[in-house]
Amino acid sequence: MATSAVASSSSGTLDVQSLVSQLMAVERQPIDKLNTKITSYQAKISSLGTLSGLISSFQAAAKGINTNIQAFSATPSDASVFTAAANTTAVPGTYTVSVSQLAQAQNLVAAGQTSTSTAISNGVATTVTFDFGTISGGTLTGGVYSGATFTTNGSGTKSITVDATNNTLQGIRDAINTANIGVTATIVNDGSGTPYRLSLASSSSGVSNSLKITTSGGDGTINNLLAYDPAGTQNLNQTVAAQNANLTVNGIAVTSVTNSVTDAIQGVTLSLKNITTAPTTLTVAHDTAAINTAVSGFVDAYNALAAQLKSRSAYGDASTPAGTLAGDGAIRAIQDQLRGIFNSPTSGGTMTWLAQAGVSFQVDGTLKLDSTQLNTAMTNNFSDVANLFSSSTGFATRLDSWASSTLTPGGLIDTRTTSLKTSISGYNDQINSLEVRMTTLQRLYSAQYSSLNVLLSSMDKTSAYLSKQLG
Known part of the structure; x- marks a missing residue:
C-alpha cells in the first residue's frame, strides 16, 4: 500500500492522505464486523416484533372462540314485530310472544x-x-x-x-x-x-x-x-297519552315502561316495534354461525403465525437466503411448545382432538377448517365441542395461556429480545472504545508519514544539489 501511495505522488514523496485512509480501512475492520453483527441483531429484534404481533393476533382468535362458544342468537319469526338480542345467560328454547300495546311517552x-x-x-x-x-x-x-x-x-x-x-x-x-x-x-x-x-x-x-x-x-x-x-x-x-308496553310471553302477561324488554326472558332483550296480529315465535339457540366464524379466524391466525415462524427460522440454501432467526433457540422453543399443545388431547368429553370438530393439519403443516363438519358436531353434541375448545384443557384455552406466557415480560419473546438488545449495547460500547483508538491511530499515522515526507523532501533536495555539483 505504501508503494501505491508513493506511485501516486508526482514528486516522489508519499500521498499521506491516501496512505492513512488505506491503513485506517484495515484498522476499522473489527468495527465493521461489529456493525454487521448489530445490523443482524436488529433484524432479529424486528422479526421477533413481527412474531409477537402474530402471536397476539392468534391469542385474540383463541379468545374469540371462547367468547363465541358462550354466545346465543335470538331470532324472531317476524322481525317487523320485534328484534331480540341474547347474552351469555340465555337459555336455548322457543318462546311465543304477542304484543298488544307499545310503550309511549306523553x-x-x-x-x-x-x-x-x-x-x-x-x-x-x-x-x-x-x-x-x-x-x-x-x-x-x-x-x-x-x-x-x-x-x-x-x-x-x-x-x-x-x-x-x-x-x-x-x-x-x-x-x-x-x-x-x-x-x-x-x-x-x-x-x-x-x-x-x-x-x-x-x-x-x-x-x-x-x-x-x-x-x-x-x-x-x-x-x-x-x-x-x-x-x-x-x-x-x-x-x-303515556302508556306501558303490554305483551305476553308463552301466555304470561308482561308489562314494561319501555319498548326494550330485558327481564321477560332470561338473558334476552326484546326491542318491540309493532303490535302483533298473530303470535310471533322467538328461537334462542347457540350462535353456531359466530362460532364457525371464530374458528375460521383461529385457523387463519395460526397459519399466518406458522408461516412466519417457518420462513424466519429457515436455514436457506444456494438459492434462498436464510431467515433472520435461523437457528434461534427461542423460535425452536416456540415451535416445540405449539406442537406439544396440538399433540395433547382435551379431556372431559367424547371429543379430544381438533380434527373431530373439522380442524385438521395438512401435509404442509397448516390448519384447515371443514365448516360442515364443525356445524354437524355442534348440532349433534354442542357441549363436547364447547369442551374441546373452551374447557380448562381445551385447545383455545391452552393456546390462550401459552400466548400470554410467551408474550409476557420474562417470556420467550421478551427474554430473547432483551438478550439481543444487551448484546447490541455491548457491541456499541466496543465500537465506542475502538473509535477512540481509531482517532489516535489516524493522528499517529498522519504524523509519522508526514514526517517521512519531510525527510524524503530533504533527501530530494540533497540529491539535486549533489547532482548539480558533480555535473
Whole structure:
C-alpha cells in the first residue's frame, strides 16, 4: 500500500492522505464486523416484533372462540314485530310472544302563538317546575282530563326560569332543552292564524312518566301558557297519552315502561316495534354461525403465525437466503411448545382432538377448517365441542395461556429480545472504545508519514544539489 501511495505522488514523496485512509480501512475492520453483527441483531429484534404481533393476533382468535362458544342468537319469526338480542345467560328454547300495546311517552301541546320570537310575558322571572308521575282515573276528552288524579313517581322535580332573556316561544323551548330535565321541547307550525305551538314530550315512556307543570312568579302569562295539572287546571292539551308496553310471553302477561324488554326472558332483550296480529315465535339457540366464524379466524391466525415462524427460522440454501432467526433457540422453543399443545388431547368429553370438530393439519403443516363438519358436531353434541375448545384443557384455552406466557415480560419473546438488545449495547460500547483508538491511530499515522515526507523532501533536495555539483 505504501508503494501505491508513493506511485501516486508526482514528486516522489508519499500521498499521506491516501496512505492513512488505506491503513485506517484495515484498522476499522473489527468495527465493521461489529456493525454487521448489530445490523443482524436488529433484524432479529424486528422479526421477533413481527412474531409477537402474530402471536397476539392468534391469542385474540383463541379468545374469540371462547367468547363465541358462550354466545346465543335470538331470532324472531317476524322481525317487523320485534328484534331480540341474547347474552351469555340465555337459555336455548322457543318462546311465543304477542304484543298488544307499545310503550309511549306523553306529549302535550300549548296554545298557538303568532310568533316564535315575540315576548310572551313582561320579563319578570317565572319559575316553571316539572314533576313526573302517574295519571289515574277520570275521563279524557279532547286531550283534557276530568276527575283524574296525579301521583308523583318520586324521581324529584326539575325547574327552569323564564325571564326577559328567554320569554319567547323559542327562548322557552331552548331553556327546556338546555336544562336536560327529562322533557323535550319543539315548536310545531300548524298553519293556522296562530300557528306556532310549543310541544312538550316526556323523555321517558311509560305511565309513570306523565307530566305535571306548575309555575310561580311573573305576571301569570307563562302560567297561562304552560301550567298543566291532570287533576286540575290544564292549559296544555294532551295529544299523546303515556302508556306501558303490554305483551305476553308463552301466555304470561308482561308489562314494561319501555319498548326494550330485558327481564321477560332470561338473558334476552326484546326491542318491540309493532303490535302483533298473530303470535310471533322467538328461537334462542347457540350462535353456531359466530362460532364457525371464530374458528375460521383461529385457523387463519395460526397459519399466518406458522408461516412466519417457518420462513424466519429457515436455514436457506444456494438459492434462498436464510431467515433472520435461523437457528434461534427461542423460535425452536416456540415451535416445540405449539406442537406439544396440538399433540395433547382435551379431556372431559367424547371429543379430544381438533380434527373431530373439522380442524385438521395438512401435509404442509397448516390448519384447515371443514365448516360442515364443525356445524354437524355442534348440532349433534354442542357441549363436547364447547369442551374441546373452551374447557380448562381445551385447545383455545391452552393456546390462550401459552400466548400470554410467551408474550409476557420474562417470556420467550421478551427474554430473547432483551438478550439481543444487551448484546447490541455491548457491541456499541466496543465500537465506542475502538473509535477512540481509531482517532489516535489516524493522528499517529498522519504524523509519522508526514514526517517521512519531510525527510524524503530533504533527501530530494540533497540529491539535486549533489547532482548539480558533480555535473
